[in-house]
Amino acid sequence: MAPLYFLIVYLLCASATTLDFKSVFEWNSFEFNWTSEDSREKAVKDGRYKPEKIEPRFLALHEGKIFLSLSKQNGVPATLVWLSTDASSTSPTLNPYPSWPNQQEKTNCDKIVSARGIEVDTIGRLWALDDGSEEDCSPKLVIFNLTKNSVELSHLFPDSTVSLSFSCRYLVVFSLREKKSWRVEAQKIRSNAIALSPMNRRRHLYLSGSDRRDLSTVSIPEIRAGEKNLSLTSVGNTTGLTNRMIMDERGNLYFDLSLKSVVWWDTNRPFNKEQIYEEGRSNRPLLFAFDTNGNLWLMAQFTDQTPKSRLSRAAIGVKNYLYNASIDSSGTSKYVNGKKHQDLLVLNIILSIWNVFNLISTAFQIYWFHRMKKWQDSIAETETEGDQIFRPSAILPNKPPEPIYEEIDSAPYSSMQNTIVKSKM
Numbered sequence: 001m002a003p004l005y006f007l008i009v010y011l012l013c014a015s016a017t018t019l020d021f022k023s024v025f026e027w028n029s030f031e032f033n034w035t036s037e038d039s040r041e042k043a044v045k046d047g048r049y050k051p052e053k054i055e056p057r058f059l060a061l062h063e064g065k066i067f068l069s070l071s072k073q074n075g076v077p078a079t080l081v082w083l084s085t086d087a088s089s090t091s092p093t094l095n096p097y098p099s100w101p102n103q104q105e106k107t108n109c110d111k112i113v114s115a116r117g118i119e120v121d122t123i124g125r126l127w128a129l130d131d132g133s134e135e136d137c138s139p140k141l142v143i144f145n146l147t148k149n150s151v152e153l154s155h156l157f158p159d160s161t162v163s164l165s166f167s168c169r170y171l172v173v174f175s176l177r178e179k180k181s182w183r184v185e186a187q188k189i190r191s192n193a194i195a196l197s198p199m200n201r202r203r204h205l206y207l208s209g210s211d212r213r214d215l216s217t218v219s220i221p222e223i224r225a226g227e228k229n230l231s232l233t234s235v236g237n238t239t240g241l242t243n244r245m246i247m248d249e250r251g252n253l254y255f256d257l258s259l260k261s262v263v264w265w266d267t268n269r270p271f272n273k274e275q276i277y278e279e280g281r282s283n284r285p286l287l288f289a290f291d292t293n294g295n296l297w298l299m300a301q302f303t304d305q306t307p308k309s310r311l312s313r314a315a316i317g318v319k320n321y322l323y324n325a326s327i328d329s330s331g332t333s334k335y336v337n338g339k340k341h342q343d344l345l346v347l348n349i350i351l352s353i354w355n356v357f358n359l360i361s362t363a364f365q366i367y368w369f370h371r372m373k374k375w376q377d378s379i380a381e382t383e384t385e386g387d388q389i390f391r392p393s394a395i396l397p398n399k400p401p402e403p404i405y406e407e408i409d410s411a412p413y414s415s416m417q418n419t420i421v422k423s424k425m
């Protein structure tokens with residue numbers, strides 16, 4: 001009996017610890033799939049392309065395609081890109097999505113200007129949030145048909161939904177049926193990442209704290225009712241700050257801690273986290289997403305070692321929260337969501353515009369520092385290239401000096417995120 005006993009214990013332990021992630025692709029530096037060597041050279045010469053500036057921010061998958069949004073910086077020629085899951089190279093090139101011309105005209109607000117949160121729904125649409133640009137393009141939501149690779153809907157957020165004011169704590173809800181977005185204000189909401197309960201038990205929106213190490217929930221019915229004063233319930237204290245969260249169809253919540261590890265918690269049970277991935281040397285956000293074949297994909301990024309980025313995959317046997325897992329009599333999970341679920345036509349999206357309000361609060365701080373420093377008549381002047389992610393000039397009459405800006409933005413990954421989650425209303 002003893003050997004059997006130990007075997008069982010061993011198996012239980014093995015299943016409770018880190019998942020078996022297998023490296024799929026690795027990059028020392030990212031390269032675009034240019035239309036010609038000439039166009040690459042020209043882009044390098046113009047300063048439109050600086051390979052070292054490419055930094056993936058969000059990850060999504062759909063039938064053999066891996067989508068990435070890249071942080072908008074000078075030298076990044078396209079912020080929404082894709083590559084094939086079965087690329088023959090171990091470091092595949094990035095293809096702009098949907099195509100080059102769509103992203104090259106800097107001043108055309110109809111195009112993707114600065115992609116952030118991305119998500120693929122169950123009927124083959126890519127939902128992408130676009131920050132717009134500080135000069136003149138409003139933030140928007142763009143929905144692509146992934147069969148035709150064309151824009152199906154582009155929703156500009158009105159000022160009343162996403163405004164550049166100091167009232168900076170709100171969620172943004174988008175109704176696909178009504179093609180309308182609105183704001184749900186909340187006391188004390190401040191978060192880096194959000195996730196929704198699975199489709200068949202849609203009760204909560206989960207939020208990670210942006211300055212506190214805890215997870216909290218708000219009720220979906222309250223959000224739907226447009227409740228002005230949402231109440232947050234603390235559901236668990238973690239040991240690190242969380243930048244990304246995803247939910248699977250069975251109600252397991254996956255989130256990262258302090259850029260170093262990914263843990264999961266079965267939200268059907270009391271709070272308890274188990275580590276599924278550890279990356280001691282990572283110093284960029286860990287990106288993770290499900291495909292529809294039951295794999296969890298994860299991208300780790302490093303600044304001080306090679307490879308600079310690694311994309312790996314673990315077979316885990318579940319899909320994301322948009323699918324409807326049902327447990328059949330044999331106790332195994334199966335997917336009941338057909339590809340063409342009519343209910344998805346009334347899919348609603350709750351968008352977290354955290355980057356917008358973080359931007360606003362940062363802008364406020366910048367403004368304050370600016371005033372203070374001016375007051376003391378001692379503004380430091382250093383030649384530093386500013387991080388282009390915040391847009392202080394859109395809010396402030398005078399652009400603050402870059403060094404102050406840099407100083408405020410000392411922990412960029414703990415305070416900026418923009419996630420899409422979907423809610424069926």
Ligand SMILES: *[C@@H]1O[C@H](CO)[C@@H](O)[C@H](O)[C@H]1NC(C)=O
Nearest residue numbers: 033034083084087092093095
């Ligand atoms: C690069 O782009 C060309 C033309 O769009 C395409 O045929 C080719 O498959 C792409 N290569 C990769 C590796 O994605």
Ligand SMILES: *[C@@H]1O[C@H](CO)[C@@H](O)[C@H](O)[C@H]1NC(C)=O
Nearest residue numbers: 123124125145146147148152
């Ligand atoms: C995408 O386009 C194809 C081809 O026109 C169409 O059959 C399909 O229904 C569209 N998908 C969605 C989700 O609208």
Ligand SMILES: *[C@@H]1O[C@H](CO)[C@@H](O)[C@H](O)[C@H]1NC(C)=O
Nearest residue numbers: 199200324325326336337343
């Ligand atoms: C999800 O499954 C539950 C029961 O398993 C069912 O009642 C519900 O209608 C399903 N929802 C969708 C969107 O498929």
Ligand SMILES: *[C@@H]1O[C@H](CO)[C@@H](O)[C@H](O)[C@H]1NC(C)=O
Nearest residue numbers: 186187188228229230231232
């Ligand atoms: C919001 O609700 C909390 C209790 O849930 C209450 O303490 C607080 O005063 C309310 N704030 C406003 C502005 O109504």
Ligand SMILES: *[C@@H]1O[C@H](CO)[C@@H](O)[C@H](O)[C@H]1NC(C)=O
Nearest residue numbers: 213214234235236237238271
């Ligand atoms: C987490 O910690 C905070 C303060 O440290 C506390 O108010 C909160 O109740 C805790 N949450 C849980 C679920 O224990």
